[in-house]
Amino acid sequence: MALSGAIAKRNAEIKRAAGKVARLVMKFGGTSVADIDRIRHVARHIKREWDAGHDVAVVVSAMSGETNRLVALTAECGVTVDNAEYDVVVAAGEQVTTGLLAIILQGMGVPARSWAGWQIPILTSEDHARARIAEIDTAPLEKGWKAREVAIVPGFQGIGPDGRVTTLGRGGSDTSAVGLAAALGAECDIYTDVDGVYTTDPRLVSEARKLDKISYEEMLELASQGAKVLQTRSVEMAMVHGVPLRVLLSFADPLKPEPGTLVCKEDEIVEKQVVSGIAYSRDEAKITLLGVADEPGVASRIFGALADASVNVDMIVQNISEDGRVTDLTFTVGKADLERAVAAVESNKIKCRELLSQTGVAKVSVVGIGMRSHAGVAQKMFETLAKKDINIQVISTSEIKISVLINSDQTQEAVQALHEAYELETA
Numbered sequence: 215m216a217l218s219g220a221i222a223k224r225n226a227e228i229k230r231a232a233g234k235v236a237r238l239v240m241k242f243g244g245t246s247v248a249d250i251d252r253i254r255h256v257a258r259h260i261k262r263e264w265d266a267g268h269d270v271a272v273v274v275s276a277m278s279g280e281t282n283r284l285v286a287l288t289a290e291c292g293v294t295v296d297n298a299e300y301d302v303v304v305a306a307g308e309q310v311t312t313g314l315l316a317i318i319l320q321g322m323g324v325p326a327r328s329w330a331g332w333q334i335p336i337l338t339s340e341d342h343a344r345a346r347i348a349e350i351d352t353a354p355l356e357k358g359w360k361a362r363e364v365a366i367v368p369g370f371q372g373i374g375p376d377g378r379v380t381t382l383g384r385g386g387s388d389t390s391a392v393g394l395a396a397a398l399g400a401e402c403d404i405y406t407d408v409d410g411v412y413t414t415d416p417r418l419v420s421e422a423r424k425l426d427k428i429s430y431e432e433m434l435e436l437a438s439q440g441a442k443v444l445q446t447r448s449v450e451m452a453m454v455h456g457v458p459l460r461v462l463l464s465f466a467d468p469l470k471p472e473p474g475t476l477v478c479k480e481d482e483i484v485e486k487q488v489v490s491g492i493a494y495s496r497d498e499a500k501i502t503l504l505g506v507a508d509e510p511g512v513a514s515r516i517f518g519a520l521a522d523a524s525v526n527v528d529m530i531v532q533n534i535s536e537d538g539r540v541t542d543l544t545f546t547v548g549k550a551d552l553e554r555a556v557a558a559v560e561s562n563k564i565k566c567r568e569l570l571s572q573t574g575v576a577k578v579s580v581v582g583i584g585m586r587s588h589a590g591v592a593q594k595m596f597e598t599l600a601k602k603d604i605n606i607q608v609i610s611t612s613e614i615k616i617s618v619l620i621n622s623d624q625t626q627e628a629v630q631a632l633h634e635a636y637e638l639e640t641a
């Protein structure tokens with residue numbers, strides 16, 4: 215059944231909260247299935263939901279470290295890696311977990327069956343190593359549900375139009391889970407090694423507070439601004455298809471499950487905060503072109519060259535030119551892309567007086583849907599940073615986000631001060 219077709223028919227409601235029998239996709243990441251003891255623990259969470267009468271499909275990651283190990287093996291071959299064969303190798307990690315989990319569930323008296331991506335099938339685009347889900351046939355899983363069977367599905371993998379195994383890109387199991395939930399019209403619980411989504415990284419700010427609810431839009435901004443709880447693409451998909459998404463702790467006692475954080479539609483959040491969270495990323499680099507020609511087509515040439523080199527550009531600032539002839543242009547890219555970005559600009563003979571590149575910068579972003587209707591949010595950010603003597607190098611904004619680029623040594627100080635300024639610990 216086509217993914218979008220399935221969604222059009224049955225938009226999932228949050229049934230379990232109302233005590234109704236529900237369709238449920240439960241996803242467990244690598245650390246949650248790292249060894250047999252942990253898989254047994256995961257199985258108890260699944261048994262709880264199955265005992266309650268819900269129809270359950272489970273999506274699992276590879277055991278933690280396993281995908282890295284498999285990727286390293288392909289690199290060790292010492293030749294250019296064919297992405298189709300790369301997929302065959304790395305998709306194996308998830309398959310092992312599905313079988314182990316099925317064995318353990320069966321041992322607990324829960325009928326369980328594993329399904330490889332190609333058996334269902336989960337059809338994807340043909341881009342090996344970064345495929346996108348196109349269509350999921352839910353019929354085989356639903357047939358199993360009629361017999362009260364738990365379906366166990368490997369995350370990350372699918373099958374392309376050429377009939378070959380594909381993978382969805384690193385961290386893709388979240389997207390598998392949300393895609394499956396969308397196709398099944400199910401709620402989606404993402405079990406992970408944190409107990410929910412926080413106002414900011416608790417390792418950085420001890421006052422960080424767990425959120426009960428957060429909107430898709432805010433989660434999307436937080437995920438793409440460096441908060442690593444969910445793969446960005448999975449949040450996008452949940453938003454488009456209206457999949458209720460819950461992030462919760464897999465290490466919690468299976469008999470006393472914790473509520474975690476619900477990612478949902480904005481109108482399901484009664485108390486809307488002006489600012490909901492603060493994200494940061496230290497993986498940034500800054501490039502400045504001094505004295506670029508101020509004439510039509512220059513930006514197009516620069517960013518075209520970067521796009522051709524597959525470099526993602528994030529923040530961009532261009533000054534007006536004083537003399538009408540030349541101007542300065544600054545933009546940021548991922549730290550890992552810096553060399554490629556510089557090479558792309560240089561090899562395309564973009565005329566400028568000087569090219570400066572710099573690492574050691576961090577992006578700090580303040581996110582909240584309430585910004586749409588409240589003034590002064592940006593001003594508070596700038597004032598707070600000024601008081602801490604933190605220099606802002608670049609600013610960018612969207613409707614619900616303000617980002618600044620600062621010296622990365624000051625990241626913690628900035629995030630802490632902003633967390634306090636927006637009173638996120640008590641909100």
Ligand code: ASP
Pocket residue numbers: 243244275276281282307369370383384385386387388
């Ligand atoms: N195992 C894959 C990875 O490590 C997919 C995932 O776990 O989400 O990237």
Ligand code: MG
Pocket residue numbers: 243244385388
């Ligand atoms: Mg993950």
